[in-house]
Amino acid sequence: MGKIDVICGLITGAFSVLFYIGTLSFPEMSIGINPRAYPMVIILAAFGLSILLVIQGTLKMRRQRLQTQATDGKVAVQARTLPRGKTAWYLIVLAAAMLAYALAMEDLGYIIVTPPLAALTMWFFGERKPVKIILVSILVSIVLYWIFRSAFRVPLPRSFIW
Amino acid sequence: MEAILQAFGAALHLNVILMMILGAVVGIVFGAIPGLTYSMGIILVLPLTFNLDPLAAITLLLGVYVGGMTGGSVSAIILGIPGTPSAAATCLDGHRLAKQGKAGKALGTAVFSATIGGLISVVILVVVAPIIAKFALKFGPAEIFALVFFGFSAIAGISSGKVIKGLISGMIGLLVMTMGMDPVMGVKRYTFGSINLLGGVDVLSFMIGMFAIPQIVEAFSTDESAIKRKLDTNVSMSFPTLKEIKGLAGTILKSALIGVGIGAIPGTGGPIAAFLGYDQAKRKACSDEPTLDCVAGPEAAHNGVTGGALIPMLTLGIPGDPATAILLGALLIHGLKPGPLLFQENSDFVYGIYATLFIINLLVFSIQSFGIRFFVKVLDFKKSYLYTTIMVLCVIGAYSSHNNMFDVFTMFAAGLIGFFMQKFGFPVAPTILALVLGPTMEDSFRRALILSQGNFATFVASPISIVFYAFTVFVLVSQVRRKKKNQKA
Numbered sequence: 001m002g003k004i005d006v007i008c009g010l011i012t013g014a015f016s017v018l019f020y021i022g023t024l025s026f027p028e029m030s031i032g033i034n035p036r037a038y039p040m041v042i043i044l045a046a047f048g049l050s051i052l053l054v055i056q057g058t059l060k061m062r063r064q065r066l067q068t069q070a071t072d073g074k075v076a077v078q079a080r081t082l083p084r085g086k087t088a089w090y091l092i093v094l095a096a097a098m099l100a101y102a103l104a105m106e107d108l109g110y111i112i113v114t115p116p117l118a119a120l121t122m123w124f125f126g127e128r129k130p131v132k133i134i135l136v137s138i139l140v141s142i143v144l145y146w147i148f149r150s151a152f153r154v155p156l157p158r159s160f161i162w
Numbered sequence: 163m164e165a166i167l168q169a170f171g172a173a174l175h176l177n178v179i180l181m182m183i184l185g186a187v188v189g190i191v192f193g194a195i196p197g198l199t200y201s202m203g204i205i206l207v208l209p210l211t212f213n214l215d216p217l218a219a220i221t222l223l224l225g226v227y228v229g230g231m232t233g234g235s236v237s238a239i240i241l242g243i244p245g246t247p248s249a250a251a252t253c254l255d256g257h258r259l260a261k262q263g264k265a266g267k268a269l270g271t272a273v274f275s276a277t278i279g280g281l282i283s284v285v286i287l288v289v290v291a292p293i294i295a296k297f298a299l300k301f302g303p304a305e306i307f308a309l310v311f312f313g314f315s316a317i318a319g320i321s322s323g324k325v326i327k328g329l330i331s332g333m334i335g336l337l338v339m340t341m342g343m344d345p346v347m348g349v350k351r352y353t354f355g356s357i358n359l360l361g362g363v364d365v366l367s368f369m370i371g372m373f374a375i376p377q378i379v380e381a382f383s384t385d386e387s388a389i390k391r392k393l394d395t396n397v398s399m400s401f402p403t404l405k406e407i408k409g410l411a412g413t414i415l416k417s418a419l420i421g422v423g424i425g426a427i428p429g430t431g432g433p434i435a436a437f438l439g440y441d442q443a444k445r446k447a448c449s450d451e452p453t454l455d456c457v458a459g460p461e462a463a464h465n466g467v468t469g470g471a472l473i474p475m476l477t478l479g480i481p482g483d484p485a486t487a488i489l490l491g492a493l494l495i496h497g498l499k500p501g502p503l504l505f506q507e508n509s510d511f512v513y514g515i516y517a518t519l520f521i522i523n524l525l526v527f528s529i530q531s532f533g534i535r536f537f538v539k540v541l542d543f544k545k546s547y548l549y550t551t552i553m554v555l556c557v558i559g560a561y562s563s564h565n566n567m568f569d570v571f572t573m574f575a576a577g578l579i580g581f582f583m584q585k586f587g588f589p590v591a592p593t594i595l596a597l598v599l600g601p602t603m604e605d606s607f608r609r610a611l612i613l614s615q616g617n618f619a620t621f622v623a624s625p626i627s628i629v630f631y632a633f634t635v636f637v638l639v640s641q642v643r644r645k646k647k648n649q650k651a
Contacts, residue, residue, distance in 0.1 A: 008586050012330055019337065019352070026349055033611040035344040038604050039337065039351065046333040053326050082585055087382055095578070101557070102570045114557070118550045124382065125546035140551050144558060153213045154562040 185225020200230020421466020
């Protein structure tokens, strides 16, 4: 976890610098308080915290090293932080599907694009019966469409069929 | 008195009652299923409220809030897996009672105690809130800034012991809220050339993404077979007898008061109150055997939090936990700004909240009493159906905010940020808090500086501000001390 903290601290610090540079492009104002003042306070605080996180991470790493030496290299294996293997692939495909879904919804309409995304999600969650997948994904999409469109008057994007 | 009677009249309208029932059922279901949170439930039903009148809207959300707090005990007692963090204390003795064949009695005691705890907290809310609101009318921009600053002390409590990471999460939320047009001068800030970002980032879409998407992703890697194996769906509820109630009364009252007090302090919330309630019940029991007191204590305490947490939220506009932060955001979406002026300009609405909260507590009691078998069966619900529905609800929720696909992209982007934040140990709750408090913080910061002609000393010029800064230090120090104590234990 120490190494992760150091990396996260460095990333936060780098983003703080980028946002600070972005703040410099805000126009100067002569009346009242400058619009860059408030974001700058936040960015400086974030930068300070990123330094603290790096220090905290470094100290943790040192402690872990000392523990490793004390136990002759036998330390508990740390839990993986990010998903790997099949789960990681599922997540990447699902993220891509979500992006495609959001891009296509306005043109094709909610009722056409939602069942395929729902079906894909069901498949990834372990459902393997095709009839169930098709029925449930269509049913969920239609029921929610009806509830939101008719009962709660949310104008979801229409398609040529509905 | 007349105002309260009128409020009850308004709260008993058919559409308000329907919203109460819907909210309570959704809340209990989200509270009961381990892995889902009632905060997520509140976010997902928020889009349903856009075309409702404000009272019906807030009623729906309060229903989810109260129902969610109570629902956690179902899985805690039956499965030994707390549905909400607050139900972890109930789990300790509740599940042991279930193993002894007293699941029905434990559930009945939990529901009864939670209802009484909730009702006591409403009474205290009604008495205390107007007094605080009257005092808060004296606040100028510098005092409001100090107050919001105090609100941020909640980050220490909701960061699960990772204070630096929690504060960074808070900064992310504050920075996100600076995107778009500057509220005073109209200068473009961090819009990256996008017209869609001129109006700023949509808070609701961002909240849905941050809360729901990481939970959906997390559900991929959890194994539900262990839950299914433990599940006994043939449970019927059995309430405590009059004699038992007499024995539990002291525990329930004390725990409810603990809950109200804890709920009113930013960053504390249900889990702390529940464990304090459990602790005092256990000391009373003086035995290692599981007792009904040890179920009643935590349940009354964490439901006492509901009214307690609404005191700073309604009177000062300061949310104490993620759920009240979302409630605050919902009120803002409906054009109502919580704070002292709400009590002057919309007193009918405030009384309406009191009345609905009171009725919701009774309704949750009835729904759980009659529907316990259904809520137990919900635990058996297939993950693939549940999360598919949640996924579609997320998309609709984000879209319905402005009927704009850009908000759906915002939701996905926030989901990605939230996923990586959680994976690297950054709590997302502080970001939610910052999203809600950010605009008030910037507004008061800049107005104070304009009024003082750029003099930063204005922030510490008033005794009220100094008191809030002192409170902030006190809360932070006590949280750090508690963390150290827990580590030692």
